[in-house]
Amino acid sequence: MPAHQRILLKLSGEALMGDDAFGINRATIVRIVEEVAEVTRLGVQVAIVIGGGNIFRGVAGGSVGMDRATADYMGMLATVMNSLALGDAMERAGVTARVMSAIAIEQVVEPYVRPKALQYLEEGKVVIFAAGTGNPFFTTDTAAALRGAEIGAEIVLKATKVDGVYTADPKKDASAKRYQSISFDEAMARQLQVMDATAFALCRDQNLPVRVFSIFKPGALRRVVMGEDEGTLVHV
Numbered sequence: 543m544p545a546h547q548r549i550l551l552k553l554s555g556e557a558l559m560g561d562d563a564f565g566i567n568r569a570t571i572v573r574i575v576e577e578v579a580e581v582t583r584l585g586v587q588v589a590i591v592i593g594g595g596n597i598f599r600g601v602a603g604g605s606v607g608m609d610r611a612t613a614d615y616m617g618m619l620a621t622v623m624n625s626l627a628l629g630d631a632m633e634r635a636g637v638t639a640r641v642m643s644a645i646a647i648e649q650v651v652e653p654y655v656r657p658k659a660l661q662y663l664e665e666g667k668v669v670i671f672a673a674g675t676g677n678p679f680f681t682t683d684t685a686a687a688l689r690g691a692e693i694g695a696e697i698v699l700k701a702t703k704v705d706g707v708y709t710a711d712p713k714k715d716a717s718a719k720r721y722q723s724i725s726f727d728e729a730m731a732r733q734l735q736v737m738d739a740t741a742f743a744l745c746r747d748q749n750l751p752v753r754v755f756s757i758f759k760p761g762a763l764r765r766v767v768m769g770e771d772e773g774t775l776v777h778v
């Protein structure tokens with residue numbers, strides 16, 4: 543029996559690169575989709591927010607000196623590309639998915655309309671929220687917190703490149719220790735950068751727990767959904 547009935551899964555854009563330097567690695571996206579398909583077969587309603595780091599960081603050099611808001615819109619468009627790729631891979635794997643965008647781009651993606659998203663979830667379709675919050679100066683972590691709260695998700699699952707929240711960035715500090723659980727207030731007070739402070743604060747205020755785990759660990763998503771001890775729980 544799954545521990546959660548409705549989840550908001552935040553997927554790292556950079557994780558889609560696999561071993562490539564940028565973009566979307568086919569084998570990686572197929573594997574991630576299979577893991578998502580497995581939890582939908584358990585009857586869990588799945589909404590997804592995907593980052594844009596795999597595309598946006600590749601073009602970020604061109605955004606140096608640019609107006610910040612314009613660069614951020616480029617980043618949001620990168621998440622639309624990832625969302626389309628993910629939606630397509632879902633359909634190929636036999637999972638019905640709907641992509642909804644926070645910015646108007648109607649010839650390509652339907653707009654985000656909350657009641658429609660809720661209807662899709664109740665029908666068992668995977669909903670992919672593209673274009674972040676639709677606003678510059680935010681991130682897709684904040685979009686995950688926002689959409690998670692809006693759709694009444696029980697938890698935000700941040701599937702990323704590291705297997706939890708550490709005392710320091712484990713990619714820079716080999717002596718960093720992983721927390722099994724940590725409060726939002728402590729994570730913010732210690733300025734742990736695994737998720738941005740806006741996202742942490744929104745989740746804290748809405749009493750929406752976050753579990754951070756590694757997308758590279760096979761079966762981790764299923765274990766998290768089944769309530770097994772995996773990664774780090776961030777809580778009120």
Ligand SMILES: Nc1ncnc2c1ncn2[C@@H]1O[C@H](COP(=O)(O)OP(=O)(O)OP(=O)(O)O)[C@@H](O)[C@H]1O
Pocket residue numbers: 553554555556557592593594595596682683701702703704706707708709710711712713734735736737
């Ligand atoms: N205290 C910490 N604990 C764990 N990870 C940390 C910490 N501080 C910094 N990080 C870094 O945070 C990263 C995860 O967050 P980040 O926002 O960069 O990725 P993402 O949102 O998953 O990716 P993308 O932007 O491509 O969607 C990890 O790769 C890790 O190196």
Ligand SMILES: O=c1ccn([C@@H]2O[C@H](COP(=O)(O)O)[C@@H](O)[C@H]2O)c(=O)[nH]1
Pocket residue numbers: 555592593594595598613614615616617618620621673674675676677678679680681682683684685
């Ligand atoms: O609500 C949002 C979400 C994203 N952005 C911009 O997109 C990039 C990519 O998102 P990541 O979360 O870093 O993967 C981000 O750096 C922002 O530039 C945004 O402006 N608003």
